[in-house]
Amino acid sequence: MSRLTIRQPDDWHLHLRDGSMLRSVLPSTSETFARAIVMPNLVPPVVTAKDAAAYKDRILAAIPEEHGFTPLMTLYLTEDTDADDLAHAYTSGLVTAVKLYPAGATTNSNSGVRNIENVIPVLERMAEIGMPLLVHGEVTTHEVDIFDREAVFIDTILDPLRRRIPSLRVVMEHITTKQGVDYAKSGDDNLAATITTHHLILNRNHLLVGGIRPDYYCLPIVKSEDHRLALREAATSGSPKFFLGTDSAPHTEANKICACGCAGIFTAINTMSCLAHVFAEEGALDKLEAFTSLNGPAFYGMAPNENTIDLVKSDDPIKFPRQIWSEDGPVTVFDPGFELFWKVEK
Template identity: 50%
Template sequence: MTTQLTITKPDDWHLHLRDGPALNTTVAFSARQFQRAIVMPNLAQPIVNAERASAYRQRILDALPEKSSFQPLMTIYLTNDTSIEDIKQASQSDYIFAAKLYPAGATTNSSNGVADVSALFPVLEEMQKHDLPLLVHAEVTDTDIDIFDREKAFIDKYLTSIRKTFPELRIVLEHATTQQSVDFVLENNYTAATLTPQHLLFNRNDLLAGGIRPHNYCLPILKRETHRQALIKAATSGNPKFFLGTDSAPHATTAKENQCGCAGCFTAYAAIELYAEAFEKEGALNKLEGFSSFYGPDFYRLPRNKQTLTLSKESWQAPPSYSFGTQTLTPFRQETPLQWKIK
């Protein structure tokens, strides 16, 4: 039995750090285990251009622990007002690595997102021209579409057309949750997917059976077990189209535990440990390094990290909460001991 595992230091290719005092909590957790992270732009004031991305990046750097070499990789938020010039400036920046498509109303702080995907095509053409990757929250928001079917519906309605129209645009299907997403990625060139720890470890029973568990609620929502199995197979396959993206999304405990709780799981406190557990259950610890440390940088055309990180087989319990500005933050799967720990 493996009791210690050393891997190249991983990166997080989908991360929410929030802003303001929250950065004093969130940045340190990610910097502890990841060398780089693609930082999501859906703040209350969205990061819609290079100027805002630069200012946000500096706020993140200011919150870094002393001597940390963590690198935030910035993104811009696409809206129906995004201009060709916005894309040019982003693509020329040394610190912007992608643009994010949120359908309007799909998730936290997405009210400024894209209401008409087809109107975005000139922007996508410019992104393809400048080789700026497109990151997609692949869910429709039509009220007549069942929440468990929204990912498949987005692929059928929009993503297939985007892929055919822009054949050389690099696309990441973020936080994939379904067999259909896995199939789409496998069938298309220049296409990849990030996979989260919660979708690898849990299915919708963990959200709804025996009572509603608000800290397991995220968007895209947890799906049935057949889909979880498809994600596990993809993650542990060694296929470089699938790589680590936590989608760690912190919300104050009071915002999660109320009549209309926020969507998002805070996994960054122990992300690599959670992934290690998922891979160990499948007898695939030998595939963790590629998934966590190699395939993401390869897709983004960045060098692989030189540093290493060591995990030891050790049971430990997360605290009930962490400080989060003036409030508290409840970690994902806090009630169950974790089985791996960063040494």
């Protein structure tokens, strides 16, 4: 197969940042994707409906005129979140979901939840109105190894929470382990999971063997090969439980490629080319549309996009830039470590 036509994809987990960085990175998404769930971990975070409305206005102002793109806004859950404000933001259509960051789990997460008991009333209200909870699923206690934090979170936080509030709709964001895959499969229709592009490609050898690769550092951190293979099986299975959330996360090169680099990989610009490569390797190009364009809308109760894109396989490798530029400084583009031959045509 050298040409594949699919519904226009959506990204169900995206970091756009703000200001000049927002203006620089947004076109890499809006050129290809019709919609994206926009993460709220700005500084300060997007906590209230007022915050979300203002951030949405800044995003809309940055979309190139020739691009049709809809940002799907989220709120950042804190232990002081106002349940009434949250419910109004959702029922009015302003926001699509709420994001749970365990405090200290990842970039700009210090305002996150330290004790899940303190947000139970808000979560119960969300369950009543059908509002999805998007979970960064890692514990942050120092005694738990960083490679085990997702599995421990599932056992000690997520599963008890779902048993306590079974009607709560939950997306396990950017799962990275076989345990995450298995738990998502075991759930009812109220549970789904996103998988990133880079976790389908990288394992911890890529990060650590032959020298540390800060451009491959992300949170949740990449895991061992058996976990990567479990993610590939899930993504390419066609199961409605799994859909694309790139977690594309730009940082300036000065903050990324350094001795204490920030977590996050900027994949928006070449995600579809990378995914076509992965799905072709797995003999599952016929399942790519479900993963990128159908399963996510179905979980969120939205119609799939009417427009289509073509993925065309070329004879010569496609060249992506090593960096894109922003006023804040250059942003490193994800290098999958192999040549890419699939390009997007609209």
